[in-house]
Amino acid sequence: MTELKNDRFLRALLREPVDRTPVWMMRQAGRYLPEYRATRQQAGSFLDLCKNRELACEVTMQPLRRYPMDAAILFSDILTVPDAMGLGLYFEEGEGPRFRKTVRSEADLAALHSISAKDDLGYVMDAVSTIRHELNGKVPLIGFSGSPWTLATYMVEGGSSKDFSRIKTMAYDQPELMHGLLSLLADAVADYLSAQVEAGAQALQIFDTWGGALSAAGYKEFSLKYMQRILSRLPSEADGRKLPVIVFTKGGGQWLSSIADCGAQAVGIDWTTDIGSARALVGDRVALQGNMDPMMLFASPERIRAEVASILSGFGHGTGHVFNLGHGITPGVNPDHVTAFVDAVAEFSPQYHQQD
């Protein structure tokens, strides 16, 4: 394996000393970049782009050419696993993801294909290895998956949902069916993420985008439990280093202490959580990733710089912080504002890492 030239992202996740706070952005390969939009047009549909290893690699690399990001993230969709299970993923322009089939009964659950990530999601592994080769040790590569609960919301609702009425009715009235689906997904996601590590991913993130829609008790029963199951099955190392895993539950701020005990090395927090309070709460259990409001990137570069300074100060001295947005970057952001964001982290953070 090529030597990793910049490992501050991996080090911060494991709470090892770093020279400055590492930074990357969720959805950094995305529509705010004109070069992304051009490649996307060339590829055809969004799924065509995910399934083309060369173009998926190209869009993964694009933000790294513009900004000194400390990590790359696999370009893919969170719904590849249910798609491989036979639900038929497609995207309606401006409508978000949709499935041709849904899972609403025992029969639907039984009809899902048993999958092996290497065989049935080979295009993802091809993208991982292609990107890893292209990175050539510049920065580490993050693999990812949706959480079982988050995948299940799309599988049961058939697409995006405002109130999750169908899946919650299933969870409340047919808990055995719900747990059957979540168990199947946890096993598949563990296999999928393990295959990504084998193909070259050096860190992992589990996106629990919709865990925050659950009640406190429901979150533990239907989301956190299955992420714990995944974490217990992942390899402990990648390339002879400890493998760090980030769990990110959007809207999970109230449950941070439970999340910090789930077995992950790092926890992502959205912008509604005060990062100083979060650090005080989790102590040395996990690193934290986050958490600037993505809408701040619409503000002036001066205001963005002030916000970065405030978040760095809120976290305080020492390692254990990966700077990021509190959610994915929004299409429509001026790419120059991202420059201000990333540069501010590089400029203001070294003072928090000086050794005594």
Next chain:
Amino acid sequence: MTELKNDRFLRALLREPVDRTPVWMMRQAGRYLPEYRATRQQAGSFLDLCKNRELACEVTMQPLRRYPMDAAILFSDILTVPDAMGLGLYFEEGEGPRFRKTVRSEADLAALHSISAKDDLGYVMDAVSTIRHELNGKVPLIGFSGSPWTLATYMVEGGSSKDFSRIKTMAYDQPELMHGLLSLLADAVADYLSAQVEAGAQALQIFDTWGGALSAAGYKEFSLKYMQRILSRLPSEADGRKLPVIVFTKGGGQWLSSIADCGAQAVGIDWTTDIGSARALVGDRVALQGNMDPMMLFASPERIRAEVASILSGFGHGTGHVFNLGHGITPGVNPDHVTAFVDAVAEFSPQYHQQD
């Protein structure tokens, strides 16, 4: 004034002993009731219904005829204040509220009409006094308003928003303009709520529906501060009793301790907050209102009853709890499921209020 026959709602809000936990539902006069849909059709538009004192009274009374609710709530819209300020509220079927004009500059702010609630929102006061008369002391009447921040989101965005990009950009880049708008709204809302009390409201609720979209620091600066300002200006009594005010920030669970100090007598919590932890946190500072997941009403009556029992047990013994959903009831709920919900509170709660 007619004597109040059932005051357990007011007593629980003030943490005085009660025989059982009082219950009502946010949006209890709503589309899940066939009689509501019939009256709505008779009235014409949603705004026509709000502006017709007899029909607004009729829909307010409808849930009380079906269920032994412990409070009635004024039927109105949260956006009456900005409408009176000249923005031109209208509703597109299935699209939510919209404004013909928006507030995005100092000039827009200056162009807003100065309003007096009694003169410019007389139709609301007429509805309050009509409902109060019709209630005839059966249960107390709740008046309400949107919070300044929540009203401002619609005024700046022009309607509902998924990411609040316009108002957040204003808050981040033009804080003086933002504070100017919020100050104006806080004064108008204080006047509006005071007029509702004068017209007959016996308790008040401030709906901060979108406060939870802010960062922790932003919430204090742009939402909580202005609710505090309103609270400091409200009358302390209604009908010779202490006036209880409920503040409900959806998604505000992480900030509960700050909210408990804002001057309100009670704090509404959504279903993502564990009510036992919330009570431990707020102690005897405030009463709590909530917090069953509205989606639970799609589950079986048996499951609903089990959830009610669990929430009552979570809060524990003693007064200071008003049972409610964690957000408004959803159209499409079977009205019989509401019976199961309300009856379960009446059946299971007395044991938590027995005096030693």
